[in-house]
Amino acid sequence: MPQLEPRIVHSANPYNAEPRLGFLRTWKLTPADVFYVRSHGDIPRPEIASFRVSVGGRVRAPLTFSLAQLRGDFTRHTVEAVLQCAGNRRSDLQAVKPVAGDPWAGGAIGNATWSGVMLADVLRAAGAECDPALHVAFDSLDDCHVEGHAFRYGVSIPMSKANSAEVLLAYDMNGAPLTAEHGAPLRAIVPGYAGVRSAKWLTAITVQESPSTCYIQSQDYKLFPPDATPDTANPAQGMTINDMPLNSVICEPADRAVLAAGKTTLRGWAIATARGVARVDVSINGGRDWSQARLEHDAGSPWSWTLWEHEVEIPAGNHRLAVRAWDSAGQTQPADADDTWNYKGYLCASWHRIDIGAT
The missing domain is CATH 3.90.420.10 (Oxidoreductase, molybdopterin-binding domain)
Structure with a gap:
């Protein structure tokens, strides 16, 4: 920490x-x-x-x-x-x-x-x-x-x-x-x-x-x-604004972190209280390719969040990481923040992206 x-x-x-x-x-x-x-x-x-x-x-x-x-x-x-x-x-x-x-x-x-x-x-x-x-x-x-x-x-x-x-x-x-x-x-x-x-x-x-x-x-x-x-x-x-939308975030690593090239574990949260999180996809190349994260969720706590983690191989260089969640109805998050922009800045639920480097 x-x-x-x-x-x-x-x-x-x-x-x-x-x-x-x-x-x-x-x-x-x-x-x-x-x-x-x-x-x-x-x-x-x-x-x-x-x-x-x-x-x-x-x-x-x-x-x-x-x-x-x-x-x-x-x-x-x-x-x-x-x-x-x-x-x-x-x-x-x-x-x-x-x-x-x-x-x-x-x-x-x-x-x-x-x-x-x-x-x-x-x-x-x-x-x-x-x-x-x-x-x-x-x-x-x-x-x-x-x-x-x-x-x-x-x-x-x-x-x-x-x-x-x-x-x-x-x-x-x-x-x-x-x-x-x-x-x-x-x-x-x-x-x-x-x-x-x-x-x-x-x-x-x-x-x-x-x-x-x-x-x-x-x-x-x-x-x-x-x-x-x-x-x-x-x-x-x-x-x-009452119900909150399907959403997910990368918590680890931090945005603009510099890591050692090789295996690293990505972690974050996802939320979909209305229907439940069914899947979380992670990309290390900005969304061109995706793989599925492991989910941690208590079925007896439908109002809590879903924690996720995923081990990936990060080659040397600069990378844009992205995450998106899917709910049980097969719905997912919009790709870009432009899609839901509003002047008060509410309900951002686009793919969460961060930039990292690896040496």
Whole structure:
């Protein structure tokens, strides 16, 4: 492992940082102090004893819970799941032409076990209406400042997702209490969705007829077509980013590494939570020829990532490595970042490429 700080800090305030890819690939479960951090404002540090989260809106009996009540009154559930920023791999889109946002390199993702209570159980306790046309909104404690807008963080998910067994109100990460930067004392975990929906520092849960009107939900995390600009983009016509796409990344070796010619092992991650990763192909000549990697995936953890590795023979010289994943429906990633470029830099899922040398 390189003797470097495990995270690359993109901004100190708000704090946004991702692990170096070589560190990330070291563990199946990403440690909390390595796991990427995405913040839109301050990091709240509420007192545990006085913390409360309310449940209201289209419910029969509005309720308020302390953390102790959530731990004691509801069955504890654990899910192993990936969280990933919608802007992960934005640096690849930046290489096409300028985009907005932090230049995530491929480490704005992590896999952990999350423990807490099922959101569905809490909604049921409050007598929430279960109409699939409804939405469940999360309000948080962090004050945000984004593109000249100041607001308190808030997002929402469809009721159909909220009632899924994998969606939790989590208080533990990898068997230990959440740390402040990861949402302590309570956060939502919405596996398969962009990390923005897994709201941290929860303070209120509301069942309502429409999605959250907060800036993050209504205007910011939208996928626009390639001809849209900050001046022409209409948030009402942008696609709301929920489900994350099929994707894969080379973590080892590092981009621009110089290796000894001969056998070397390539390692990385792949993700396809909707259908599962079926195959990962690796190329050492930019995509002209491919061979298949060995996959490591737990069938009992459908919301986690697939780790892969592949031993290759690297001759002396300069080489462009590439990786692409396939899902169980036979779908694969687009070849080029140009194919999915958008000015906000979201959902880059093209082949991941790195350049190396061998002597």
